[in-house]
Amino acid sequence: MAVTIRQIAEAAGVSRGTVDRALNYRKDINKQQAERIRRIAGEMGYRPNRMGRALALSKNHIKIGVLIQFAHTAFMQRIMKGVDAAIEEMQRFQVEVIVKLIEDNDTDQTVIAMEQLRREGCRGIAMVPWNEKKIRDKIDEFAREGISIVTVNGDIADSERICFVGQDGFRSGCTAAGLMAEVLPLNKDVLIISGSPANTSNSNRAEGFRKEITKIRPDVKNIYIEYAFESNETAETICRKHLAAHAETGGIYLTAAGVKGVCKVLEEKKLTGIIKVISNDLTDENTEQLIKGNVQFLLGQDPYSQGYRPIQILFEKLVDGHDPEVKEEYTSIEIKTKYNL
Amino acid sequence: MAVTIRQIAEAAGVSRGTVDRALNYRKDINKQQAERIRRIAGEMGYRPNRMGRALALSKNHIKIGVLIQFAHTAFMQRIMKGVDAAIEEMQRFQVEVIVKLIEDNDTDQTVIAMEQLRREGCRGIAMVPWNEKKIRDKIDEFAREGISIVTVNGDIADSERICFVGQDGFRSGCTAAGLMAEVLPLNKDVLIISGSPANTSNSNRAEGFRKEITKIRPDVKNIYIEYAFESNETAETICRKHLAAHAETGGIYLTAAGVKGVCKVLEEKKLTGIIKVISNDLTDENTEQLIKGNVQFLLGQDPYSQGYRPIQILFEKLVDGHDPEVKEEYTSIEIKTKYNL
DNA sequence: TTGAAAGCGCTAACAA
């Protein structure tokens, strides 16, 4: 039978209340006494029973907030799967999760939603942020008030958020380059279609790709980069113009949305499978092209974990009082073909 | 606040004990009474609080057994990582996990270990089985006694196990074929090096690979298959002889151990990166060759989940009374290059 | 067939 507070109390010759005070570093307890009790607990191999604690705390009714923009997009839907699983799990512990969905990438709306969550009593918030002073300031303000923030998918590194959960974009780009290097014929050109140069996640990917492909495939003649701003139409136009001007193109890497537009051009020109396409994220639109054979590889960033882990991290912080072990938790880089979807 | 048994008791004008009897379909309760209470609970939207239940049951001290052969191998070590994580998690719910490690693939020893676990009070067992009548009979016997079995990594499909957790070998083989098809030059031969023809997991992989590569790369001239019985020395000999006899070999697929032996030959003959190598499992030995560039792709079968999930499934069965949602839980097929290890 | 009550491990409010 596992060690309980009661047993420690007996062993230390004090009451259960005192043991509780010692183990949880509360005020109003003699320092040496606390130290001694903690030592005894350690020696006895004490591990707190989560259920006892959660049950006792269940009258407090801990609340965790989740804030997601572009909630309608396929990618965010996949994050929501993880959120839903976490909510299901949290119910076990009587922890309430309040989800706020925002359709636009609007700074003011985001700040307002953060304040709403605070008003509703959330002591932890998981959110997809972007680099904007108003938001960073609000995060820091919340941190000072003792409301823990975990950033998801995007990060504001110099803020007081307790953890970031998302992909290492540079490494993702390198991985794409490694795959491209395997399938690209000799002496060809490569085209990178990125989202927006302002989006750090996209530019990290592009940069990782460019650096690595240059290193391992010195035969590649030219590496071009264009920006499609996550639009299929723009990507299509870019692709059409580029292929007209550069017949030697052997591979296309997309850091963000636009796959459908590119594939439309490839199908027209009967270049499917001849020009190799690698892209990011397992959206329905993308996997459709993967299954068709228009795309060779898709790189996933484990959106499920991006929904699940932040809530779990906040739970451990709020219920167990444990800070996250790392400040950046990178999700795995999944390589997907049509066979292992 | 969620609906509790107490509230139902008040609403129904009975005691909490009676509500408990009704909701859990216990004996010693008036049938109509029970029906009525359940109806009221349903109307009130009652959902049992799992912590309260687990806490109340914690004196029963649920035990789960884990049975693993070849525990010293690198692959099983990775499964053990998942087992350890599950044990850590289980401790929080006062559930004890008893692990039995067996060094050999010995039927009698396995049966003895199963009986030991039963004697020690395990009400659920996760085990790596193999197809042997004695073992299937023992699984069925345990099932009749109410001891739930989850098979891991290998399966005995026609037994009374409640679930299998492991890889879909055929699909893994297809995935390997898809990758091989991308990197294999035109008009080459392919060599499959399998483990043992008797091992169903290996032969499923080999069969999946053979079927798929035949379909999608009709230019492939010959597909050979040899058996290395998980030995590097045998694999080396096979590879050496085969390459001497078949100069047109462009790719090698290994369903099981032997990568190191193959790579030794490739290094000698300066064929690294020219003959494409794809293999299974992220052992240290294998990843070393992947990083060196001797192997293009490794396929993982998520051994961590194979350690973690079975215990979780047994936990849900024993504590919550929930049967697993599926009878076969296939772990994901991970594609790894040196970039996304 | 039912009700009353103890207790699982923990926290927190109140007393001392």
Place this chain on the structure above:
DNA sequence: TTGTTAGCGCTTTCAA
């Protein structure tokens, strides 16, 4: 600064 005690939601034993 400490001890005592009343629950949190549920199961289970003992009486009735």
